[in-house]
Amino acid sequence: MTHPIISIRHAVKTYGKFRALDAVALDIHEGEFLTLLGPSGSGKTTLLSAIAGFTALDDGSVHARGHDISGLPPEKRDFAMVFQGYALFPTMSVAQNVGYPLRVRKWSKDRIAQRVHECLALVQMEKFADRMPHQLSGGQQQRIALARALSFKPDVLLLDEPLSALDKKLRSDLQWELKSLHKKLGVTFVYVTHDQEEALSMSDRIVILKDGKIQQEGAPDDLYNLPKNQFVANFLGKSNVVNAHVIGTQGEHLLAEVEGRQFCATYDHANSPTGQVNFALRPERIRLGPPGQETFDGHIAQISYLGERCQVLVRHDALGEILVSHPTWDAALQPAPQMPVSFGWDAGACVALDAS
Amino acid sequence: MPHIPEKLRYWMLIIPALAVMIIFYIFPVLNIWGISITEPSVGIENYERMFASNAVKVSFVLTFRIAAITTVACLILGYVVAYTISNLAGRVRPLMLGLVLLPFWVSVLIRSFAWIVLLGRSGLVNDGLMATGIISQPLRLMHNELGVLIAMVHVMLPFAVLPMLTNMRGISGSYIQAARGLGASEWRAFREVYFPQTLPGVMSGGLLVFVLSLGFYVTPALLGGGRVMMISEYITYQIQEFLNWGLGAALSVVLLMATAVVLLIASRFVNLKTTFLERR
Ligand SMILES: Nc1ncnc2c1ncn2[C@@H]1O[C@H](COP(=O)(O)OP(=O)(O)OP(=O)(O)O)[C@@H](O)[C@H]1O
Numbered sequence: 001m002t003h004p005i006i007s008i009r010h011a012v013k014t015y016g017k018f019r020a021l022d023a024v025a026l027d028i029h030e031g032e033f034l035t036l037l038g039p040s041g042s043g044k045t046t047l048l049s050a051i052a053g054f055t056a057l058d059d060g061s062v063h064a065r066g067h068d069i070s071g072l073p074p075e076k077r078d079f080a081m082v083f084q085g086y087a088l089f090p091t092m093s094v095a096q097n098v099g100y101p102l103r104v105r106k107w108s109k110d111r112i113a114q115r116v117h118e119c120l121a122l123v124q125m126e127k128f129a130d131r132m133p134h135q136l137s138g139g140q141q142q143r144i145a146l147a148r149a150l151s152f153k154p155d156v157l158l159l160d161e162p163l164s165a166l167d168k169k170l171r172s173d174l175q176w177e178l179k180s181l182h183k184k185l186g187v188t189f190v191y192v193t194h195d196q197e198e199a200l201s202m203s204d205r206i207v208i209l210k211d212g213k214i215q216q217e218g219a220p221d222d223l224y225n226l227p228k229n230q231f232v233a234n235f236l237g238k239s240n241v242v243n244a245h246v247i248g249t250q251g252e253h254l255l256a257e258v259e260g261r262q263f264c265a266t267y268d269h270a271n272s273p274t275g276q277v278n279f280a281l282r283p284e285r286i287r288l289g290p291p292g293q294e295t296f297d298g299h300i301a302q303i304s305y306l307g308e309r310c311q312v313l314v315r316h317d318a319l320g321e322i323l324v325s326h327p328t329w330d331a332a333l334q335p336a337p338q339m340p341v342s343f344g345w346d347a348g349a350c351v352a353l354d355a356s
Numbered sequence: 357m358p359h360i361p362e363k364l365r366y367w368m369l370i371i372p373a374l375a376v377m378i379i380f381y382i383f384p385v386l387n388i389w390g391i392s393i394t395e396p397s398v399g400i401e402n403y404e405r406m407f408a409s410n411a412v413k414v415s416f417v418l419t420f421r422i423a424a425i426t427t428v429a430c431l432i433l434g435y436v437v438a439y440t441i442s443n444l445a446g447r448v449r450p451l452m453l454g455l456v457l458l459p460f461w462v463s464v465l466i467r468s469f470a471w472i473v474l475l476g477r478s479g480l481v482n483d484g485l486m487a488t489g490i491i492s493q494p495l496r497l498m499h500n501e502l503g504v505l506i507a508m509v510h511v512m513l514p515f516a517v518l519p520m521l522t523n524m525r526g527i528s529g530s531y532i533q534a535a536r537g538l539g540a541s542e543w544r545a546f547r548e549v550y551f552p553q554t555l556p557g558v559m560s561g562g563l564l565v566f567v568l569s570l571g572f573y574v575t576p577a578l579l580g581g582g583r584v585m586m587i588s589e590y591i592t593y594q595i596q597e598f599l600n601w602g603l604g605a606a607l608s609v610v611l612l613m614a615t616a617v618v619l620l621i622a623s624r625f626v627n628l629k630t631t632f633l634e635r636r
């Protein structure tokens with residue numbers, strides 16, 4: 001069996017009584033694009049800097065290809081880190097910055113020059129080799145920081161919110177570039193962000209952190225479609241929380257009931273929930289229809305128009321307010337305030353959540 | 357109210373200060389220049405005498421040497437202090453900063469006398485060393501260059517620390533982290549990434565100390581005991597003891613020129629505005 005390129009075991013980091021990392025266990029596999037996603041203060045940077053070696057863990061360990069590297073200083077770990085503020089060395093030119101890791105590794109002058117050129121070409125910045133960092137725009141600095149981190153062909157690239165200082169347009173351009181760089185180079189990326197769209201669009205796998213604990217990990221579509229708990233359901237996109245009574249199973253689905261109306265829900269077959277259970281339900285999976293057509297009856301409380309879709313808030317006596325994302329091109333039903341409607345969803349659209 | 361142009365208003369604000377400067381500083385300085393070429397007779401005879409005099413040469417060389425050694429010592433000691441305060445000290449930082457500033461509340465005169473008490477023939481240092489039997493004869497710690505240097509370094513240290521401190525506080529810790537993350541050892545990251553960024557502060561502090569040291573009077577006079585004659589003391593000596601106003605004035609002019617030349621050379625490397633005016 002091959003070892004994961006990085007393996008974090010029972011990592012704990014405390015600041016006083018506060019637990020910034022709480023028993024985090026995570027395997028990172030060679031060549032994957034892994035994203036650490038979580039709200040501010042959830043411990044993303046702490047985890048990344050524990051991997052890089054800047055933060056010493058209070059308990060647990062970090063392994064690289066099966067070897068314990070917890071005691072190694074950052075310079076011995078051969079991971080490259082791209083910092084939030086880029087941290088380009090202001091007294092060195094762009095070329096010197098990119099060549100710095102190579103000079104440290106005692107490469108020959110010719111090889112350094114060649115590699116620097118290669119790396120600048122990789123991020124399309126060849127023309128800027130002789131500039132100083134303060135003569136570059138934010139996006140350009142970001143590219144140089146990336147080129148510098150890649151120059152010594154590290155096993156793993158650690159990126160701490162590398163795009164957060166850039167405007168939206170530039171961000172999405174660079175997202176594409178990062179993604180294609182990842183494909184091209186095959187380097188393992190560990191990427192930190194608190195932007196869920198960024199995480200969904202770029203990652204092979206996402207790890208969701210909250211209060212120093214891993215909430216859930218998995219491929220983007222798995223996390224989106226099968227959230228384990230309410231936090232994940234609401235952190236990745238929007239979700240309605242439907243509280244219903246479980247009455248049994250039907251095929252692969254769970255059968256639940258609200259006020260005598262039944263629906264089928266997806267559930268984790270490892271644990272079969274019983275009694276009152278919370279379900280997550282995506283607004284775009286709910287259908288609206290004229291009264292009586294769908295499972296539940298309610299009336300529209302609020303509408304906001306978003307162009308292609310509109311958000312409709314439907315009030316139901318037992319379920320409370322349900323958010324529906326309704327296509328505006330649907331001629332059969334044009335929602336209006338106070339209009340009575342019925343709503344329902346396909347079997348399996350609801351996902352049973354862990355109690356917590 | 358009559359409308360006063362904005363520029364004029366600012367000028368009016370500084371007129372009192374400007375007047376004080378002109379009456380009590382510029383005018384006397386010009387006067388000195390005058391004296392240097394009119395006393396005792398009109399001509400450049402004072403300057404000729406001065407450049408011919410061996411004692412003057414010795415004093416100038418001594419002054420520049422002491423100023424240079426003081427500067428280097430202050431920079432080395434001050435760098436360590438500034439680095440510690442800005443990078444290592446956590447909660448004790450305000451205390452350490454207070455200790456750096458503390459000497460400013462005590463007059464230079466008193467601090468110099470304090471050094472006399474410490475360094476004298478039967479001062480604290482000599483008494484202590486003799487009592488513990490490390491030495492049998494008291495060391496000559498003052499009334500020589502060593503004593504002047506010890507006290508000068510002490511007096512000038514804050515002037516070296518403050519510019520370096522302001523400079524270092526503006527340097528983010530992520531540079532060192534980045535360098536180490538890219539494979540540089542701690543020492544190498546300091547040398548190649550951190551240190552170059554602190555050079556502006558080092559230059560500012562060094563210039564400040566050097567220029568102040570060139571014209572320093574109180575401490576060298578007290579700890580030199582008349583044996584370490586730096587140029588300021590030499591001037592006083594000429595005027596007070598020999599009533600030789602002409603030569604004293606000529607010396608002052610040359611000292612002023614020398615200082616101006618130092619500033620001029622330094623201005624090629626240091627941003628003088630931030631050294632003396634703005635504290636970034
Ligand atoms: N040096 C420190 N001393 C005390 N507490 C700290 C320290 N560093 C981090 N913390 C705390 O640890 C928690 C996690 O911090 P961390 O920087 O990992 O958050 P993050 O997920 O990266 O957040 P953000 O998205 O805002 O960057 C925070 O609550 C923070 O206040």
Ligand SMILES: [Mg+2]
Binds near residue numbers: 044046
């Ligand atoms: Mg962070």
